[in-house]
Amino acid sequence: MAAILLKVPTLQGLKIFQQKLVWTKGSVRLASAGQGRIEKVLIANRGEIACRVMRTAKKMGVRSVAVYSEADRHSMHVAMADEAYHIGPAASQQSYLSMEKVLEVAKASGSHAVHPGYGFLSENTEFAEACKQEGIIFIGPPSSAIRDMGIKSTSKYIMSAAGVPIIEGYHGEDQSDEKLQAEAVRIGYPVMIKAVRGGGGKGMRIARSGADFLEQLESARREARKSFNDDVMLVEKFVEDPRHVEVQVFGDQHGNVVYLFERDCSVQRRHQKIIEEAPGPGISPEVRRRLGEAAVKAAQAVNYVGAGTVEFIMDAQHNFYFMEMNTRLQVEHPVSEMITGTDLVEWQLRVAAGERLPLLQDDIELMGHSFEARIYAEDPDNDFMPGAGPLLHLSTPQADDCTRIETGVREGDEVSAHYDPMIAKLVVWGEDRSAALKKLRFCLRQYNIVGLSTNIDFLLSLSGHPEFEAGNVTTSFIPQHYADLFPAPRAPSRATLCQAALGLILRERAHTRDFAHASGDPFSPFASSSGRRLNILYSRKMTLQLGDKKVELVVTYKPDGTFSMEVEGQLFHVKGEVETEGGATFLHCSVDGVKSRPKLVILDNTVHLFSMEGSAQVSLPVPKHLVGVSGSGAQGGTLAPMTGTIEKVLVKAGDKVEAGDPLMMMIAMKMEHTIRAPKAGVIKKVFFKEGSQANRHAALVEFEQEEDSEE
Template structure:
């Protein structure tokens, strides 16, 4: 076994690998960019080395710097995690040439599976079922269009390099093919430096089921059962579970055999994932093989009782697989929910910001949180916006789902927009409880998952008002205790007034809604004049900061986080933001750049389709902004003329910044 390894990654995966290494008595070396100076993985490892500026191409993708650190630190092996250099055959070969073990498959296996078209050729020869499509070398638009028309629509255009949904477009109609091809190629170049694509028949309502495989250098190969990853947005996984619901022993055996045959066909060593599309008729088709550890590997660990990183380290050190196929068993059911900094209501646009408040569910038997951030950290534009992975286990699917719902309700994040509320809503859907899964699940249930914005309820207004009034009361009491006349009625925190009713007016804004309410001081509480009627409220702010509220006899314990004038209320997996406003300033609010189109996220301008003076129609694509390798097209909200373009291609723009003006 190794004495010291270098972890060529960041965030939660670097922390995940470091914890297993520490348990095994293996020293760890971290690498970090200037943006990650204070990152959790840097503090968790035994040594850490700065390797470059924030952009990944200048730091985490610099194979030469990473190998230099490995030599300097005396690391015997490099664990690449996932993403970055984990599926880079050149890096794997460079490690070998430097006498450093690459904790992953041979470079030849990475090459074989790195091109989706080549992978399908190899899998076809190994009798692994394939989706009909075009995987040829002729990449001319004419040939691709001809093959697409021959295949029929809908079809899928997919970058042959990489994965994660990047460089992938579904084309429903022939007239949309050219636009889809251009977008897929542009995204593939940005993500992988290669614009080669393949075409596949687009299966209607398939499930995404993948098999965790492991192989050693002695020629042994096993699978550690399957995971269902059908719940996706933008072809990227959001929620995974193991084992796959409805899996029969016969189908599991057939898919397991196909997966291990795939690994053997390329001389695989280490951890890998063979991904299949499972059609409604029970037939399955090879999609791709990821030659690395997957983000969702913890659900496999939960049901198998195995530490897959430990398996990786042992196999890379030349040891045989810890168990054979007959010794592996499924125990219970597990879910993994990916907690992202993103806005589900805006097509899951990545979000950035500071984690001003972060509280995770209590970890213990059946609940695990894999993360690489803590309260006070910044979610930046430079890296993937995943904050954490919430993993739960139960004796069966129903109990695991119950635990997942409870854990999501206990997860609290303030400072950056997240998908926590979306995940809670998704897990509460009857269709999800009944395992009615396919890769179009989110689109099918969009009405339930993205309901129309609700008016601010009286309960939330009451909680916000109560928290603010109690806070003012506490400050008054503190001032009174420090005064020279602590018994003066003029310093009372009870709202006492001479010869008149004591009241307080509060002004609030939530999104586009705003209003005011009046609070009358009463013994032990407040009488609030709310839109739905008067309500007597009382409560206290607890030592942990939570608010214990009594609303006319109904009791709640909620978290309320205050930042400047904004209150964030968190309760049972939902959150509400209310900003306290000054009515004198209301006339100035919302007077921004009339007619301007603003950036939906922090990113870079990669295309401008118009010039100043051009006439545009409503819905015309005028600009494309890219962040975290995801494109967002800015469209004209109405007919008009482009008056001003404020940025050029290559410029970085901030979230909410006006991009161009249309009159």
């Protein structure tokens, strides 16, 4: 038998899929070292990463086992799995973070291995050790590597000894406020305060001066305790306007370590990535090689096995410094797969079973460019406030060789307040950066969601910014270009209002037809809504709601089935019909001869129009007698901006506060949020205690009513 390297071109003839194969007795089978046996794998995670691992497992003929909390009982990853086990309530500490429950399921299901995904138990040393003690393969690095790289202070010492460039900082044991503040002064402001454990932007704050150091330190500690149950901090020099560049590495149990090039993850909000790309824009082949070799050194220093990511801070001169190593598969791993033609989850399963890496360094080729955009349930216009709620409508671009939709939700599912608000990852590939970016924007316009706020329009604004198109990206990109990325909202055009009115009229006609057929007399004139009149044209007024503004349209029905619509003194000739294609509804219409075909979604008397030019939302006003009273009598108080847990209550009845004073700390979507006083006043009542759950728009505090001043 002779091993051969098969290179299969995709439909575009530009990408290469590489895999070692063995030719035997006229058939092809995957090479195997046979040191381990993985026929059933438990995925100790949820959402899109669980679904991602299951897809590869099914492709390889490996059975998958899911675990799920009460909140995920009907989720997509449960439906995809061959077996699924309930492990507790919605709170992750009592379900996905419970090592004992996960291991019980692994043993009960006869799973040979556990894939931890990312987050939760993926970088937990104790869990990796527990799997080993139970004779279950942990699909990840040795627990020693997780421990050494998981503690940032330890990792810096190891990297320095291995010759990997590091950034100046304090990683000592003295954690007193005085010591940390003194080190910040020695290093020089601004400084980054970081939790020594964890990642994902949790437990990280920037102190720009001594005046805000202690406040930022306490905030970072609180978030670190909540996320990692460890509030030990390090302080290091903050590089102004840096790039966040990371390298995908992979090692096997035979001493082989390779890098699969770099990813640029600079564009972030709240220290969390939004758009990632591979390779990094503007990085020369020489810097790329040095980055890769430094990352391999880092992996070799801890005898790394499996998929890992070495993260670097890069300055404007392309000098780079070790930041941390994530000892797991990263959220953004698909962009590395797209430019190398690999399946890193398949590599994980094979390496965990004892096989050698399918490719060595010289075999790995960089092909084209890839972007990943993270689609979140959040409101970018409200400081990216995370959201939760139902996905009433969800349609996506068509997946193909150059487009991947990595998701764990379907239409009708709910984005839970208990977990990360990411809905999906949109991953695209192109021959070069320009082609990939064009593909990304095209696909973002086809990603249409109704039911909750998302960052899709923001992603379109960001990816279309001239500086982003030029590849001039840093971690300060959003604040630097804030005015461009958050322009004043524009009201829908008058032509768009005509489209919305047409959509509502055509829906009326469809309802009328249904009523007529159900009535038993489909030809009755009383069942008609065509607007037909004898010797006169029928006109009607329609009122549409645009935020706080109402707009009146005068619609005239014409005998030929078309309409004239008068909007704010301007007359339009409108015609069209509704078409259904692939489960989606489109409005095929013409407004003053300009033809268009936006996607049409009408829910709860709100018209949603999606087109290549963007999205628009137009509603019918709700009659006053149908408007419910929101809140719980806390007029003049403060409402919860999202569903979450009250972490800390900072005020009590009778307290005097000034505008901007902190009232409460909320934890939602794994993030800490400070609720501040909207005005000066006296607290009359506090509605929630620490540890209790508050729903979105629930009244948190009530202020004393201001007495009218005497004249």
